[in-house]
Every structure is written in structure tokens, then in C-alpha cells.
Amino acid sequence: MPWYDDFDALAAARFPDLEVLREEPLARHTTFRVGGPARRMVRPASEAACAALLDAAWTAGWPLLMLGNGSNLLAADEGLDALVVHTGRLDGLERTGERTVRAQAGVSLARLASFAQREGLEGLAFAHGIPGSLGGAVCMNAGAYGGELSQVVTAAEAWMPGRGAVRLAGEALAFGYRRSAFSGQRGAVLAAEFLLEPGDPDEIRAAMEALGRRRREKQPLELPSAGSVFKRPQGHFAGALIEQCGLKGTRVGGAQVSEKHAGFIVNTGGATSADVLGLIREVQRVVKEKTGVELEPEVRIVP
16 A cells, blocks of 8 residues: 555544645746645644644655745655655734744744734844745745854754654754754754844835845846755855856856856756756856866756
8 A cells, every 4th residue: 555545544544634745846836936746745734733644644654844934945856755844823922022023934034024024023124025934934944145044943843753742952053154953854844933123113114025026137036946955165155166167157047047146047948957957066066177166056956
């Protein structure tokens, strides 16, 4: 019996209220707008239900993938024979103290930053234009314009394989450049807590708007992409290296190195996952050949 038949039986018996999508195209759920169907996609409505489902899936040995806004994911054209746990319904967001905020995994960074601004709390302006949701952003310690989530996240409620629902705080979060204790599917973030500073809402809004203008001027926001494709190599900037190698505008099928920002690969229309992956590999090859620098993808490639 295939794993998804076992899942269907378990979901009906133990999770009757669980939203289940069968053969759901991942292109609908990723910012690249590419990717074939997920065998099963589920959308838990609470942290407890999500943790219980992940426990059951891990115990049964089913293939798993956590998915939020899909802004850092390249999914294969053939689809994914896995249980995709979508955090979109985990959208709780609240102020919990004079300087603290708690947000669930499915809350977008844009919504989180706007909420903090309205509450007169600063420290999240950098995150307003990052197109991801909280769970994945904490997992990869997302950042921009000198800010990172590690600077403001103090604790996370999470699910860890073999441990179930846990709370990690401080050094246990193991934040580093584009990594955390949850990297490499070592767990799933369910919610996070933030410690922010009091600030003037108008000044915070002005800072967010200024960063928004910088993004619109320099980034190809008008086309589907996954943001910066490569991690920043030590001592270099990926986009500058790619431009230096004359790769702006290079295409594979419908995928193109952006003419506006060489650190982005965009879907110009009709791109496949294979197109994007082929272009990533070509950029890596040329940059390595011409500069000696190995570019490491920041975007997660599955499977």
C-alpha cells in the first residue's frame, strides 16, 4: 500500500477537520510559479494539530516537506511524492508585552512588519519587503539591508523529529548566516517570539517605504522569482560576480538572469523548474571558471 493511502486512512480517523489537497500543483504555491503536483498537501489549523500531524508522519516514515509562501523553493516539474504541510492557516499574530510580539508560522513578513509598525515597535522594517512567511524565514534566518531575524527572534515554538513540540530560545536557535537549528529539515517552526524596541510609527513607516523604493528600483519585482538565488560568498557579492562574468540576460528556456539585478533568476513566462535549475548550474559553472568562486544556492531545490 503506498504511503498516501495510509495517510488518507489516518487523516480520516485522527484528523477529520484537516484540509487535504490531492495532486495539488506546487506552481500555485511557489513564487517562481513552477513545480508539478504534490501527492498530498495539508493545511493544519493550529500549532497543536500541525505538531500532531508531523509526529504521525515522522513515525510512519512518510516523506515530508514544510511549505509557507514558497518564496525560497524550486520544486521539480515532475512533482513531489511527499506530504506537503502548508502553514497558511497558522496566521495568528499578537502583541504579548510592552516590547514583545508573537507570530505563527504562516504569517507573512510583510504583515508582521506592518503590525509592528502600527504598534510603535521597531526592528522589523528590513523584513517588510521579504516575500516569505515566518516559518521558513526563521528556519533560514532571512535578512535584508543589514537586518536578520536572528537580531529580533528570542524564541520559537517548533516541532522536532523524535521530540515533538518543543520551545527553543537563545543560543539553542543556533542562528547563523542563512541557517538555524531547523535548517536541513531538522524540524519545523510553528511560531516565534520577537523582542523589539519602542519607536515612532511614522518614522518606522518612512524607513519601510524607503527600503521599498530601493527594492523596486533595484530588484525585478514585476516577474516571478525566488529573490536572491545564491548565498553571499565570503568577501564577494553573488550578483556582482554574475554581472562581472557577463551573465546578465542569460537564458535557459523561460528562465533568465535578470537584466535588472544579476542575483535574481526570473520566470519570463512559461519557465519550467528544469529551465531554472539549468540556468543555476550554468551560472555556477561560468562564475567558477572565470573567478574561482563557488556559488552556493540560497534557494532550496526539491526533491
